[in-house]
Amino acid sequence: MExxxxxxxxxxxxxxxxxGDKFAMKSGLGCYCLQVGSLQVGAIVVxxxxxxxxxxxx
Numbered sequence: 001m002e003x004x005x006x007x008x009x010x011x012x013x014x015x016x017x018x019x020g021d022k023f024a025m026k027s028g029l030g031c032y033c034l035q036v037g038s039l040q041v042g043a044i045v046v047x048x049x050x051x052x053x054x055x056x057x058x
């Protein structure tokens with residue numbers, strides 16, 4: 001079973017700590033894998049950043 005989000009190493013991960021823990025938001029763990037022919041590639045990422053996550057207007 002593949003699990004992403006606030007699990008495993010991502011349980012304590014947060015973002016947005018630049019203005020203090022009061023403003024921090026939960027982050028987490030993500031994974032992806034790809035197979036092309038016999039080549040298999042996988043990646044696991046945990047985001048634990050001091051900066052904020054935001055979406056820019058188009």
